[in-house]
Amino acid sequence: MKELLQQKAVRIKLLITDCDGVLTDGGVYYGEDGESLKKFSMRDGMGVERLRKLVGIDTAIITGEKSPSVIKRAEKLNIEELHLFVKDKPAVLAGIIHKLNLKPEEVAYIGDDYNDAEVMKLVGLAACPADALPGIKAIADYVCHIKSGEGCFREFAELIIEAKNAYVPAGPMKNGVITLRNGRKIGDGEACYIIAEIGINHNGSLEITRKLIDEAVTAGADAVKFQKRTPEICVPKDQWEVMRDTPWGRMSYIDYKRKTEFGVAEYATIDQYCKKVGIDWFVSAWDVPSVDFMEQFDTILYKLASASLTDFKLIARILETGRPLMLSTGMSTMKEIEAAMTFINDYDPAYPLFVAHATSAYPCKPEELNLRMIETLGNKFPGVPIGYSGHETGLATTIGAVAMGATFVERHFTLDRAMWGSDHAASVEPQGLQRLVRDIRDVETAAGDGIKKVYESELSPMRRLRVNISEEFKEKPQLS
Template sequence: MNDVIKQKAANIKLLITDCDGVLTDGGVYYGIEGENLKKFNMRDGMGVERLRKHADVDTAIVTGEASASLIKRAEKLQITELHLSIKDKPAAFTEICNRLNLQPQQIAYIGDDYNDLEVMKIAGLTACPADALPNIKAIADVVCSLNGGEGCFREFVEMIIESKNDSFFANAKNSSIILNNGRVIGKGQPSYIIAEIGINHNGSLETAKKLIDEAVAAKADAVKFQKRTPEICVPKDQWEVMRDTPWGRISYIDYKRKTEFGIAEYATIDQYCKKLGIDWFVSAWDVPSVDFMERFDTVLYKLASASLTDLDLIKRILETGKPLMLSTGMSTMKEIEHTMNFIDAFDKNYPLFIAHSTSAYPCIPQELNLKMIQTLEAKYPGIPIGYSGHETGLATTVAAVTMGATFVERHFTLDRAMWGSDHAASVEPQGLQRLVRDIRDVEIAMGDGNKKVYESELLPMKRLRVNISDEYKEKPLV
């Protein structure tokens, strides 16, 4: 990308796109009742969201089509500037400029056909797919390497993001990621502390709210839950196994159903966390759970260690465009590499975190292997590395921060004696408060690595040192 195009891209405030030949491959598909259908590229949809979040640039669609599929797609992507059955695209362009108080040079346009030619002559920055008509290629500022419907829109979006927000990519190269609420996780930032509530609410919304209250009081950065579809996640041969529970002796599948929150509970949690100013997100254990969680604007997705090899689940999360935090317990390096290669093939710039973990509950110190934090950091430079701990003490989690963990996660409960599988490996409210306090103290204590003489050392120096350097002999005591 040359400097002229980069400067043009840096000024963009709105990206207008044609539909057929850009967002789709221009083909026509028919449903069972003969209605027109469109095939959209998932990466292009992610591009709309990334453009909005990382460059503060909205997307508009101006097209001669009037497809019901396009209307639904625009609703899904929250594109409100949708202009259908447009015969005069330059006139539509001018109307958008006037209504949104934008100058032509602040608008980018991507098209592929003759009816895009005139509007491309007045837009500030233009692009076209690799299979655009020759006259369009001749006038476009950028000719994408990908065809229409195969990711050319996303390719153009990433170029705009790179130009508009160099700091985003600079942070990425320095092992940092910006969440959708502006919070930065990575090197040089305070460790992002996650209170893992998981299923420790035992199916009670009131217990969940108390846990959120305690996490806020401890000054944790986020709370995390777990979302499952019991019928998918519980092996069929375990469904009818009976067990004693707080609800009496019931089947295992019924127990898992009772501990699972639905739309009403998560809507309340969403509102409650926003009110208290704490981030929240979930570990999604299956594809329908991701579909369910997409109703909420959570800051990221967590992939549990057990799911590291579930490529269908990973793909569904990647399609959301939200940052993904991988946990690596019960995994070999080969399995980690395989998953990382899968994600890289999907999108080499995908916002990703990796958490070192050992999946034992509770985990003994001999198996924590904290040096893996540095191993992962060396193997995957540019990716924030963190730690998900299941030990019983606090010191080793604090130690993880000193070894470079940019985020830490610990299971959290109101009382370790409560009924349930995860409480014994969890910290209680007072423990979480101490953990946050100790991590923040250690972060301050680590300093900047540059040797200096502090004011507090001058008096002991003058009293104890045999030979005092000239620069300090006359320095007054404070």
């Protein structure tokens, strides 16, 4: 099975089918009393039962007909969601999704005619029989080998069952939302958690750090993040004595890294200041002693940098703290990501865990951002909040990541991209951070609930411009 088709199939929680042209061949038969009958395939009935018993997926029927045969068939198969004589299939679909608390990507649909086209475009996985109309075949994710009325529904059902049974996530299902100790929630259905990564852009200065925190608060960011290292561990020994030009003069690389590393006094000041201005703060810990050091501060979570994804000693130390863990996945293969997830789930299947898609290039070219990985990771690790750690220039792609499902985003943040230091060039300046937060909130507001409605603001132009107006929207005469 193709990987994309499997990724879609594993998310399915409900399979909806049309009747004529899928469950039947569209023929009309008559009984003794003149009633029209339908000939159903026993194979399709088995498909309904196997979906329910093997993978816990129910079936629904949406049809434009009102045949007693369809009603009896649904009763026999215990199909509760039966919608007959339907004129507006997308509206009925929206109602089912709302009623069952599903997402469109968790619904599959199989149809054969042009009145199925709009529904097929709205769901997560769409299929059609082998004898469907050409235009329907063109938009289907999967075209069955079997014709309508001969078992095409069963074929599609078996495809979903196979995908569900073959798919083994790296860990158990989680509930999709993590609540931090301060009550903030990160995950599906919550406002995007926006992280301004100060990192090492403070250049060893508490004055610069305070200004960056103030600008992050002004922009409306939810958190600021720093990086904590033990230079003697993180700097390769062959680099220790390499001389560098720095703002403090020419010095060895190890001395430069020591000079820019904050200690107890600085982090105590950061802790107090962030509490004062009301913003979360945490760090990427790059080594075990750095975790030991940070445990004297009550930070909101730990971040694991992309470079540390394969450092299982570091991961184990963070897990011992019990604080939520946010993994970055840059410079990693899917196999390496799965190994880290398995390691964490073996420690504690319920451990509070986030995963951030990232590409570790500074700055990163748009063609290497690969934002579709947000969806891939969401499919691979159901229930784990998926986010995005961006190292690109510009804001549009980070906003796009939120539109594509990122539940949290992180961008490097600086007062001035021209400042001395390795991360400034790929960072966002204060005005840019303000625009980023504003635009993310606008995207969240604009997303709506996915249910089509006529808004009050549309009534006036409707009455001016539309030729035929539905009775419900016509102006009622005023009684004198």
